[in-house]
Amino acid sequence: MSTITAEELSATTLLRFATAGSVDDGKSTLVGRLLHDSKSVLTDQLEAVERVSASRGQEGPDLALLTDGLRAEREQGITIDVAYRYFATPRRRFILADTPGHVQYTRNMVTGASTAELTVVLVDARNGVVEQTRRHAAIAALLRVPHVVLAVNKMDLVDYRESVFAAIAEEFTAYALELGVPEVTAIPISALAGDNVVEPSANMDWYGGPTVLEHLETVPVSHDLAHCHARLPVQYVIRPQTTEHPDYRGYAGQIAAGTFRVGDAVTVLPSGRTTTISGIDLLGEPVDAAWTTQSVTVLLTDDIDVSRGDLIVPSKDAPATTQDVEATVCHVADQPLAVGHRVLIKHGTRTVKAIVKDIPSRLTLDDLSLHPHPGQLVANDIGRVKIRTAEPLPVDAYADSRRTGSFILIDPADGTTLTAGMVGESFASPEPVKDESDEDGWDF
Incomplete structure (x- = not known):
């Protein structure tokens, strides 16, 4: 297994992506192939997969087992939860959410894709676009996932015919664009055989686009959330009440977006009270500024009522x-x-x-x-x-x-x-009906 140096790792960007598709479309096999062929699998993991595969009478390792980690999942032969995997190549780091294909587990696809910058939607080349494919495309559109990859899998079972791939790609792309998906990249693959997953396929010389891994490594990703609307949901109020810091009162949370700086005028919502940031503690040390995804404790100049659930925002950029x-x-x-x-x-x-x-x-x-x-x-x-x-x-x-x-x-x-x-996300909707009052005390 090749290794990546600390210097190479620190220089790479991070891509969060999710996989989705119908049952038995080959999501777990695709992920396993990505991990295996990119040499992101530890030796003991591969040996364990080979042992389980041999016990089932399979000739080669079942790469799907690299993501179907729970015993209950393996016994059923399906993925029933979101399996997160972390791997890296010299060009990029990845956080992968492998989501289940069963209709009743669509909720897991919502979870996995909610933070993704890219979604890989698998389609069985024999079946084409089915209802679950359309559902996954709709969810990707609603969640505003910037990039969608259509992986037409099991091309080996349709004799690698270009016409089969072209018809599926055309139907899915038209549907996704109508939903508002900004970009669709279609790639013909065989996850089981490894065609166009990491290495280009010799069986599909008619295809001149990138492999799945090549696209994942090169797709543009923007993590510049530091310039978005600054938002800090308060998770905890810290009052240590020690002799060293008898008056310490800090408001801890993870910055959801934007940048906060000492001296910024801020508003606490929903109360609407205003004050300024007098200090920011990060990992126990004072800093002048903090930004998206950092967990911080903010100190305020005025002693105002702030509790868990409140939102700290810039006074000049407060939401209604x-x-x-x-x-x-x-x-x-x-x-x-x-x-x-x-x-x-x-x-x-x-x-x-x-x-x-x-x-x-x-x-x-x-x-x-x-x-x-x-x-x-x-x-x-x-x-x-x-x-x-x-x-x-x-x-x-x-x-x-x-x-x-x-x-x-x-x-x-x-x-x-x-x-x-x-x-605010909306498909065009009809005129609303008149609200009916509720008489049990929950009518606000």
Whole structure:
């Protein structure tokens, strides 16, 4: 196994990407092939896979086992959870989320792709674009994943015919572009045989594009979130009350976006109180500035009421607070979400009561038409919702911030996650119905 020096690793960029596709399209095999052929597999891992494969009577190693790490998954022969893997080449570092293909686990695809800059959607060359393929394309569009790769797998089972690949690529690309996906790169592959995964295929000389790994290594990725709207959700209030620091009061959290500097004028939401940053502690040391993804403790000049769930923002760039949230959601729970349902909405570190006031539309994946006022959403439905919250929330549009423009709805009875929501994201929707009042104390 080749090694990467510390100097090479520090000079590489990071790409977060997710895989998605229908059952048995070969996602885990593709990921295993990527890890194996890029020499990112440790010797003992490969030996373990070879032993398990031999015990099953297989001639060669089953590379899918490199990602299907849980025993329950291996026994069923499917991926049932999001399997995260970390690997690197001399050109780039990668965080991979391998998501399940079963329809009932679409929620895991939402989880895996929520932070991804690229999604690889696999299609079985024998089956072409199916409903789950369209669902994954719709989720990638809603989550605003910048790059989508269509990997047409199992080309060896269709005799590597260019016409099969071209027809699938044309159908998927047209569908994805209609959804608003900004970029689709189609690559014909055989994950089992290794064609066009890491090395170019001798069986498809008609294809002149990049391999999967080559595209992953070269696709442009922007991590310049330091210039976005600065947002710090407060996770914890630190008051050590020691003799050394009797008056210390810090507000800890991970910066969701942007940059904060000592001396900045800031506003605490939803209260709207203003103050300035008097200090920033990072890893126990004072710093002058901190930026996206860093976990920090912020000190404020004035002694104002700040608690978990509040949002610290620049005073000149504060989002509006609202109790009426409109969003597109992907419903992930088995129980339906209906108009009038009482829920909890978790936005950042803040959780408040809310009511589903309206479901204006549900997206039909086959032709992207809208079913007006369906009354409820069932598992894996994508639709528009209107929510009334008990307390004001400082929300950004999802187009401006994937962190502070997203939320989840939770069942208050048992804590089940119901939907994943994107504020302001919209397919054209019909006129809303009139809100009906709720008489049980949850009408805000």
